[in-house]
Amino acid sequence: MGQGLWRVARNQQLQQEYSEQCYLQRSERRRRMAALLNETPSQVRRTPQCHADLGHLLRARRAKEEQGFIDLDMLPPELSITILSYLNATDLLCKSTWGHCSIYNMLLPLGFSYRKLYMQLDEGSLTFNANPQEGIAYLMSKSILVDHAKEIAKFIFYTRMLNWKMLRIYLDERRDVLDELVTLHNFSNQFLPNALRDFFRHIHAPEERGEYLETLITKFSHRFCACNPAL
Structure with a gap:
């Protein structure tokens, strides 16, 4: 044992x-x-690529029929902060x-x-x-x-x-x-x-x-x- x-x-x-x-x-x-x-939210939101990446991940999530929102750990830090700046x-x-x-x-x-x-x-x-x-x-x-x-x-x-x-x-x-x-x-x-x-x-x-x-x-x-x- x-x-x-x-x-x-x-x-x-x-x-x-x-x-x-x-x-x-x-x-x-x-x-x-x-x-x-x-950084301020306005500084973070200046990255246009973030929105394209978010759209891609959302489409991938729907394709896999996952439940709930995407885990923020899956996202780049810049994109995570963008989401959080909107949600406060x-x-x-x-x-x-x-x-x-x-x-x-x-x-x-x-x-x-x-x-x-x-x-x-x-x-x-x-x-x-x-x-x-x-x-x-x-x-x-x-x-x-x-x-x-x-x-x-x-x-x-x-x-x-x-x-x-x-x-x-x-x-x-x-x-x-x-x-x-x-x-x-x-x-x-x-x-x-x-x-x-x-x-x-x-x-x-x-x-x-x-x-x-x-x-x-x-x-x-x-x-x-x-x-x-x-x-």
Whole structure:
């Protein structure tokens, strides 16, 4: 059983290393988008090619009979910002990228800027990816996160913008946040290997065996049993 869990964790680790190149590309794209957010809507709308691209994508969507609007991740940053400038939906961009922040549940002051919040969240994420403690401290200093393990765990759980290597280091140091992060998983009626893969997608396994890996497997086992009491 232990050997099997180790192999699943190690395979997940290799997949994460392979996807790191994609992460670097997303980081570059976020920097471009952050720069575009500083432009006025009139500046963005001067790109005529955006409208042609949008029409092409809409026709492709209808041809494939897809449901709902096009995922903005499919579009070039310039086109995404054009759409958002018409919708005035920078708040949607924040919440689709960072699914949970303490500030979402606070009473916001008059004239609050979601555009500014997006820039701060992006800055906090990039800082986290260089130094996790400083990144979390930055978000707290901007009142975006409350200094509580459960709030930090939810922030981590509902975003894909944090580097998995830095996240692993942070969770190893903050076991209270790790405990809260484990409880956010729901493994009810899941096949054990699938549940384990899902677990290690959010809480990344260390490269070598040791106390931390044993802790993760123990926490996973307890959570899996709690979600499936009939087993």
